[in-house]
Amino acid sequence: MNDAPIGVFDSGLGGLTVARAIIDQLPGEDVIYLGDSANTPYGSRRLSDVRALTLAGLDRLVELGAKILVIACNTATAAALQDARERYGEQGIPVIEVVTPAAKQGAATTRNGRIGVLGTAATVRSGAYLDALRAVPDVEVIQNAAPRFVEFVEKGETTGEAVTEAARQYLAPLIAADVDTVILGCTHYPLLTGVLSRLLGPGVRLVTSSEATANATYSELIDLDLLHSPRAAGEHAHYRFLSTGESPEFSALARRFLGPEVHGVEVVAPTRRVGEDR
Known part of the structure; x- marks a missing residue:
C-alpha cells in the first residue's frame, strides 16, 4: 500500500475532467492537481516547448510526493510521454496518459x-x-x-x-x-x-x-500494489489544486465541475516559462 497522492498535470483546467473521473473511480485516493495556467494554451506552442513545460510540471508533482503521474493533456502527452516514462520510470513512478x-x-x-x-x-x-x-x-x-x-x-x-x-x-x-x-x-x-x-x-x-484514463490509473495502482491503505471511519481523501497563474475562471470552473471537493485553488510560481533554459 502507498498512501502518497496521485499527481495529475494539465496545461490549464481541462484536466479537471480527468481528475473528476479519478476521484469518482478511486474515492479513497488523495489527488494533487497542477494546471499550468501561466503558460496555457499548449496547443499552439512548439512540441519542444510543450515537452519542457510538461516535464517541469511533472517534476513539481514528484517533489510534492506523487506516487503516480497522470498527464491529463493530449498535447503534453504527444510531446513528452516517452521522455516522462524514461525519467520517472527510473524513480519507480508510473506515468499514465490520455x-x-x-x-x-x-x-x-x-x-x-x-x-x-x-x-x-x-x-x-x-x-x-x-x-x-x-x-x-x-x-x-x-x-x-x-x-x-x-x-x-x-x-x-x-x-x-x-x-x-x-x-x-x-x-x-x-x-x-x-x-x-x-x-x-x-x-x-x-x-x-x-x-x-x-x-x-x-x-x-x-x-x-477521462473515464478510460481513470480506468488505466486504477489498473496501474492495482498491478503495482499502490492503492491507498483502507481509511478509518469518517476519514476522507484529500484533494489539492494548484495553478501556476492567477485565474478566477480556474477557481470558478473547478468548483462548478468538481463541486465540494474544491476548497480552494493555490496559485504557485510557474515552474518554467517558454524560452528559459532548464
Missing part, C-alpha cells in the same frame, strides 16, 4: 469505421491519434484542429453564439466524412459536449479520455 485510452475507446465505439478526432493544433500535427489507431483494421481517421476551444473553456465560455459558430466550423469536415464517432482529443473539450452533441446529432457518439 491518448491511448481514448483511441482504444474510439475504436471500440465506431460502427462504420470512420472516426473523427478534434484536437489542438499541436496534437493534430503530432499524429498521436493516427499512430494510436494505425493498427486497428478498417478504420479511417479524420482529424481537425479546434484551437479556439481551449481559449473558450479557459475563459469560462462553454455556450453561446461564438462557441457554436466555432464548433460548426471545426466539425464541418468530420460531418462531411460521415464519422459516427468523434474523439475529443483535448481534455478541455468535454466541457463543450452540449454544443458538440447538438451539432453532431444523435447518430454520432462522443468519446472522451
Whole structure:
C-alpha cells in the first residue's frame, strides 16, 4: 500500500475532467492537481516547448510526493510521454496518459469505421491519434484542429453564439466524412459536449479520455500494489489544486465541475516559462 497522492498535470483546467473521473473511480485516493495556467494554451506552442513545460510540471508533482503521474493533456502527452516514462520510470513512478485510452475507446465505439478526432493544433500535427489507431483494421481517421476551444473553456465560455459558430466550423469536415464517432482529443473539450452533441446529432457518439484514463490509473495502482491503505471511519481523501497563474475562471470552473471537493485553488510560481533554459 502507498498512501502518497496521485499527481495529475494539465496545461490549464481541462484536466479537471480527468481528475473528476479519478476521484469518482478511486474515492479513497488523495489527488494533487497542477494546471499550468501561466503558460496555457499548449496547443499552439512548439512540441519542444510543450515537452519542457510538461516535464517541469511533472517534476513539481514528484517533489510534492506523487506516487503516480497522470498527464491529463493530449498535447503534453504527444510531446513528452516517452521522455516522462524514461525519467520517472527510473524513480519507480508510473506515468499514465490520455491518448491511448481514448483511441482504444474510439475504436471500440465506431460502427462504420470512420472516426473523427478534434484536437489542438499541436496534437493534430503530432499524429498521436493516427499512430494510436494505425493498427486497428478498417478504420479511417479524420482529424481537425479546434484551437479556439481551449481559449473558450479557459475563459469560462462553454455556450453561446461564438462557441457554436466555432464548433460548426471545426466539425464541418468530420460531418462531411460521415464519422459516427468523434474523439475529443483535448481534455478541455468535454466541457463543450452540449454544443458538440447538438451539432453532431444523435447518430454520432462522443468519446472522451477521462473515464478510460481513470480506468488505466486504477489498473496501474492495482498491478503495482499502490492503492491507498483502507481509511478509518469518517476519514476522507484529500484533494489539492494548484495553478501556476492567477485565474478566477480556474477557481470558478473547478468548483462548478468538481463541486465540494474544491476548497480552494493555490496559485504557485510557474515552474518554467517558454524560452528559459532548464
